[in-house]
């Protein structure tokens with residue numbers, strides 16, 4: 001069995017003071033950074049759907065970004081199919097795609113234009129990409145005129161579906177999904193979930209899924225980890241983590257000592273664009 | 282070979298992206314074009330206005346052309362600087378920066394594609410500005426040496442691109458501050474490059490700074506070519522500084538860009554929120 005994602009003793013902290021912090025480190029008076037991941041170790045096997053649950057701020061997105069080569073680790077090891085995320089990022093980028101919680105697009109461009117741009121970056125010509133975009137979006141319930149209208153005219157949920165399509169379009173071997181179904185209605189949620197399963201089954205893809213949604217984790221994941229304040233507090237199959245008669249939610253409370261934060265759109269306020277995208281310079 | 286072709290196609294992605302954004306934001310583009318034209322006209326009218334105010338006879342036509350060259354060349358350089366200098370900031374506003382940086386295409390493709398589009402678009406825009414201004418003034422363009430003008434602008438554009446690439450990386454280091462710094466760099470270039478006056482009129486220290494700006498030599502060369510019909514040989518002394526500036530600034534721009542990206546990936550500054 002090949003290891004798709006190998007994470008050993010991974011550490012990441014953020015210094016909110018930025019370059020000031022860098023300067024202070026140089027003069028020997030470092031600021032105290034915020035720890036986001038503390039000695040995280042996990043292994044995801046090829047073809048597995050691996051879930052990570054945790055409250056807001058527990059480090060899920062940080063972990064997703066490190067695997068997706070968007071953040072360099074402070075210490076420890078992170079490898080994707082044997083490639084180090086820092087030194088071999090080019091190799092990894094060809095194999096991977098990610099859906100983030102905030103669907104991010106060129107807002108005045110249409111979904112089709114956005115996805116054709118993205119496809120070109122993955123060396124997929126529009127002649128291949130376009131039919132595939134139409135097919136994926138059709139399955140997710142988007143077709144016809146909205147494909148050619150600016151993304152900003154779509155609802156948040158629809159934009160999220162376009163973001164899902166962007167990731168699936170490049171047929172990645174590893175999919176990093178950071179709350180991919182947040183903001184979707186129940187039917188759309190199931191559509192996306194079915195799609196994730198299908199991609200795993202038919203393309204032998206590996207999926208790393210960050211979520212607050214225990215039902216989603218229980219339904220999709222072969223194995224899962226509970227992340228709390230940057231630490232992994234439990235790992236195993238969803239069935240093994242919950243004691244007999246216990247729901248996963250109960251298990252989470254037992255393992256972390258607190259309830260999983262309110263799962264309804266807490267993050268969406270932060271995820272909304274800050275209104276500066278209205279104009280171009 | 283395959284890799285080169287792949288990067289070539291990825292560069293084209295950025296040409297197409299910029300073109301499509303241009304079409305979708307056409308209202309704004311039009312507004313800025315009108316701005317550039319009005320700016321060129323108001324500056325050009327300083328020449329006849331200056332004669333009225335001073336009450337003396339001077340070569341008004343020559344001054345008009347001197348100013349028009351300044352505004353048109355500046356319209357070109359400013360557009361290049363805007364498109365390239367704000368390429369990172371723009372993706373930040375749109376929120377697409379992470380998905381673009383995560384793609385397998387190299388940053389070089391982003392810089393090359395954006396620059397190619399910027400130069401073509403800026404060139405067309407500058408010609409439009411010139412066209413409208415020439416409706417208002419009787420510009421004598423017959424003795425101009427266009428070959429010299431083209432050579433100067435081509436060589437000068439390389440150094441200017443290098444500067445733009447360098448400041449483009451600033452938003453990776455400083456978030457909003459970085460965008461402000463891009464604006465300020467452009468303003469400084471306007472001051473020291475002698476866009477509307479020979480830089481000799483500046484205080485010595487500013488003149489010295491102006492000698493470091495590729496725009497200074499581009500403007501001097503363009504004026505020699507258009508006002509006096511100078512041949513490439515006549516302005517030969519402008520090329521060594523332009524080449525030296527380009528040879529220093531372009532690689533430096535790439536290094537700064539790389540370093541800034543590495544810093545952004547380490548510090549979590551790639552993204553604006555979260």
Ligand SMILES: Nc1ncnc2c1ncn2[C@@H]1O[C@H](COP(=O)(O)OP(=O)(O)OP(=O)(O)O)[C@@H](O)[C@H]1O
Pocket residue numbers: 014015016034035036054055056057058059060061062063267548549550554555
């Ligand atoms: N780019 C960044 N700069 C500074 N601090 C950051 C950055 N990204 C994350 N953090 C901090 O790291 C910690 C973990 O954040 P992270 O976004 O990984 O949590 P999360 O589990 O994804 O939360 P959520 O459920 O809200 O999405 C938080 O304290 C957060 O403030």
Ligand SMILES: [Mg+2]
Pocket residue numbers: 060061062101178
């Ligand atoms: Mg998150």
